[in-house]
Amino acid sequence: MKNTTMDLLAIGQKAKESSEILRKLDSQSRNKALLAMAKSLEEQKTVILEKNNQDVNNAREDGMATAMLERLTLDNKRFVSMVAGIRKIAQLPDPLAQTRKQWVNDLGLRISQRSVPLGVIGIIYESRPNVTADASSLCLKAGNAVILRGGKEAIATNIAIVEAIQTGLESVGLSKYCVQLISDPDRQLVTQLMQMNQYVDCLIPRGGAELIQNVVQNATVPVIETGVGNVHIYVHETADFEMAKAIIVNAKTQRPSVCNAVETIVVDEAFANAHLSQIGNALFDANVQILGDEQTRKLLPYSVQASEKDYKTEFLDLVVAVKVVKNYAQAIEHISRYSTGHSEAIITQDYSVAQDFMNDIDSAAVYVNASTRFTDGEVFGFGGEIGISTQKLHARGPMGLEALTTYKYLIEGSGQIRN
Amino acid sequence: MKNTTMDLLAIGQKAKESSEILRKLDSQSRNKALLAMAKSLEEQKTVILEKNNQDVNNAREDGMATAMLERLTLDNKRFVSMVAGIRKIAQLPDPLAQTRKQWVNDLGLRISQRSVPLGVIGIIYESRPNVTADASSLCLKAGNAVILRGGKEAIATNIAIVEAIQTGLESVGLSKYCVQLISDPDRQLVTQLMQMNQYVDCLIPRGGAELIQNVVQNATVPVIETGVGNVHIYVHETADFEMAKAIIVNAKTQRPSVCNAVETIVVDEAFANAHLSQIGNALFDANVQILGDEQTRKLLPYSVQASEKDYKTEFLDLVVAVKVVKNYAQAIEHISRYSTGHSEAIITQDYSVAQDFMNDIDSAAVYVNASTRFTDGEVFGFGGEIGISTQKLHARGPMGLEALTTYKYLIEGSGQIRN
CATH class of the missing domain: 3.40.309.10 (Aldehyde Dehydrogenase; Chain A, domain 2)
Incomplete structure (x- = not known):
């Protein structure tokens, strides 16, 4: 699964196309997709845990520290909790298709502010493989396509998880390109992802200070800075x-x-x-x-x-x-x-x-x-968390599903023109 | 009024310090400051119009196109409307100190989402001098300090407007550093402003496609992309x-x-x-x-x-x-x-x-x-407009005062710890 520079543009384009379909999908269909993802992951459990074992062994041989190894490990308990997490997200209220505000102005124009998905979200993270499933589910629930870039240590696990997710998506008639993984470790591809403004609407880096600063310094796509807590x-x-x-x-x-x-x-x-x-x-x-x-x-x-x-x-x-x-x-x-x-x-x-x-x-x-x-989306009652924002634009603090949406204005008239 | 690299850091630091004071100012004090700004501008009207005349003459000599000259011109009618705009902003409802949401979680923690200012806002714009007063007033109303960078063609006008604004601020005991202008035309300073993450919370570029793309491509500070409408x-x-x-x-x-x-x-x-x-x-x-x-x-x-x-x-x-x-x-x-x-x-x-x-x-x-x-903040009933966002993060479409705020979570307990 080798990506070249050419492929990343293709990944972006396919994500954009998928996001157009997801944007118009009703709540029930999105939840059905989530349940299909959960089922498919369960069916692939043996393979995924095997791949994870392989990642952990490789990392241990490369001298990875114990704390890091612990994060990388996907054992049975964590796997079960990861899949249960997806089913729980399916049951959360739909963050879309809500009219946040509506009013009629003095010319009789009816103006509505309606919640819509962001579009394509790029998630750049480290070695925790459960982020692969968590982030994909939250993005999908909010009607977004997602491009994932996980740490290279977890690569075999992530490939297996994303393949299972894609099988699930296809089983309900959705494009597998709703959830894509950049599996080539070439760092140049991350930079390219961060500057693909034509296809990516938002980047969420999750990890240590160095990873986050790399994204903030190099991205031209809007970023939600997360995490570092002194x-x-x-x-x-x-x-x-x-x-x-x-x-x-x-x-x-x-x-x-x-x-x-x-x-x-x-x-x-x-x-x-x-x-x-x-x-x-x-x-x-x-x-x-x-x-x-x-x-x-x-x-x-x-x-x-x-x-x-x-x-x-x-x-x-x-x-x-x-x-x-x-x-x-x-x-x-x-x-x-x-x-x-x-x-x-x-x-x-x-x-x-x-x-x-x-x-x-x-x-x-x-x-x-x-x-x-x-300080946690779960504790705050958001039912899940895509990260904790430490910037002031868009979202601040624990980010639940609402942070993965934006809005558009609908203006309905009867022929009004401006004087 | 020559800024060096050293000075821009000082501008940033002073803006940050001023924003700390503005953040804690009640609604009445912010409105009083706005009215003082309006009064001071009226008092400096002759000087400001004179300086604008000078800018327009220089631009005409440099061969500026008629449409651009028209934008640069601040005549009596526009001046009156600019000052009236500030007084109108003073009368708008306060976008701060609102509790957007509040709930009690299952552990008895009372969680509130409270509106607060963004902090320091950088506005990068072209030759319309009325933006200098409009943007400053909107930012101040929402409790933010502002760093302005206008087009070099309007420099004499902008210096005169900002001096009048600062005199107004000082007349009510506020620091003049709440509203600052980068008056040195050195383009390197704009790049520095766009990367001063330690002092600037948000950048709003206003102008043509080239200006906006320059900001999107070079900023590390979060940007709200505005404007280009095909x-x-x-x-x-x-x-x-x-x-x-x-x-x-x-x-x-x-x-x-x-x-x-x-x-x-x-x-x-x-x-x-x-x-x-x-x-x-x-x-x-x-x-x-x-x-x-x-x-x-x-x-x-x-x-x-x-x-x-x-x-x-x-x-x-x-x-x-x-x-x-x-x-x-x-x-x-x-x-x-x-x-x-x-x-x-x-x-x-x-x-x-x-x-x-x-x-x-x-x-x-x-x-x-x-x-x-x-598509206009005024028509939408926001009472003013800092720009029209064409990105999806934070704000979309016409941006009024609410777009110049963020929120923080307040969590009040009685000794709760996490299990």
Whole structure:
């Protein structure tokens, strides 16, 4: 399955053609396609898991780190959950064919804003093979064709998954080109995908900072930037100690490898003097390494000196930076300087301070007295998630099906002309 | 007023700082600032008109075409209308501080989606000096700082307008850096603006195809692509002749230089045989040059042979291309191939055909029995317009104040952690 430069244009053109058909498909037909995809994946389960095993073995031989291998692995449990995910998406409400707004203007023109698909969506991601099925299903549910570019480590798995999806699509009379995979590892093809404005309406990069920056820097197709979360929790002096401890330990340790895990704790001096040692101990017991400023180091003798760079780092690991501040203003200043605009939380019992924090912090998700781990489409009730946007255009924060749609205006008249 | 590379970073940083203040300003304070801007512009009217006269004279000496000179000119009437526009924007409803949605999830987290400003907006435009005041006012009303880059022909006018605006801002205690102008004509600075992701949240290019493509190709900051309209009107065989004639003449001649003016008329053969000669005569009487295919040329002997390129061209002039088709399917095929996704209309008396057209055409504005000249924020009731988006992300079609906002999620809990 070798793609040349010529082929990528063909992929784009076929995606565009498929999107024209998907755009006009009713909700029932799109859901039927999703169920057929799920069924076909189940039928190909043995092959897919075998291919994944092959990918994992190759990656291990190439010396891939354990955490990465873990992401690459598609075991039985994950496979079942992946397929169940598709069936769940089929049951979600249709994000299309809704009239978002409608009014009649003073000339009697009836103006409607109607939800429609984006068209062709390019997804550029890393080694998690479940993204192949998740992203395809969400895009299809919202009436979009999709061009996938997964990490080369997962290539055999992705080819097998996409073949199963395409078989499913064809079994209900749809074109297999609704879901296509760029399987050639040539990096030049990714650049070409990012600049194929005539065929691609939107790019969603999913992965680490380097992948995302590559897309932002090189794309001419509109991009929804996702992901990088240098997440802060600010513990106000009025915070409830038990609540602060529980939230911090949860936000750091419940799943440290994800973007909504906390990376820096900012603590009011008064709270730190009273309680930081106990919170430090709880983190220490959970095997978290603590990087602290001078004051933290005095209170937590086992902590390591934090550098400027540490406050900028998304560790995605059992490591946390701690910064002790004199007051609210210093906390806001620190967070504003280092935040990537993903998720930040305050823990406080002070009503006014909570309101101020929600106004002052300019992040996609701003929390009061809750773990930052909740920044997630599922938790927000979107039924699925295509990523978490850290930019301000189009969609911000967890993106569900609505983020995969746009709208058009329909203007119905009776011969009106403009004076 | 020479900007160096160093200065542009300073402009960005000051815009960012100003946006932090604007973000927290209540509606009343933003409106007060707008009224102060309007007052200050009135006070500087003589200077501004003088500077504009200077710009126009220089441009005329440099051999600028009449149509361009017309756009550059700021006469008394336009000045009055520009200032009145700012006062009108002050009276519009506040697009901020609205809770778009709010719900409580199954863990008891209260999740709100609240409207907030985009932050810093870069506007890159051509020679119309009124854009300087219009764009600044709309951005400010929505709580954004703005960095302006107008055409070099209007430089003296733009400097005078921005100085007046800044004086107005300072008179109500706001920083003049809320509205800044890149007055150095060095093109390198535009490229730098387009890649200043750390300070600029969004770019809106306004102008011709070349300017817009330059921004799309070179920006790393998210862009809202505006403007280019290769607009079609399809005359179905059931169309009412008088209505068709009135709409076509209006859409072509009422203001031919704008993006919502029609560029190609697609006509069903049956209608063409019966009525095209009369419509052609009406266009001919209005000094419109007609470029037609074989069948058109037979019906309209004064028409000129249309080339493939003509069907792709946004004439922005008293020129129209005509294409005769056998049926609806051929019409949709022609429009889908050549449309830029801006505005298209059908003229028909057939209910089902009207419905089909609204489903089949994938443009920002789709009309039934009305002139395409209505694609306009003012007509749509937005009270103003920052441009007409021809992309699908964020905003599509006429963009009012809402397009200059984004949202953030506020999540209020009582100690919830994730299992």
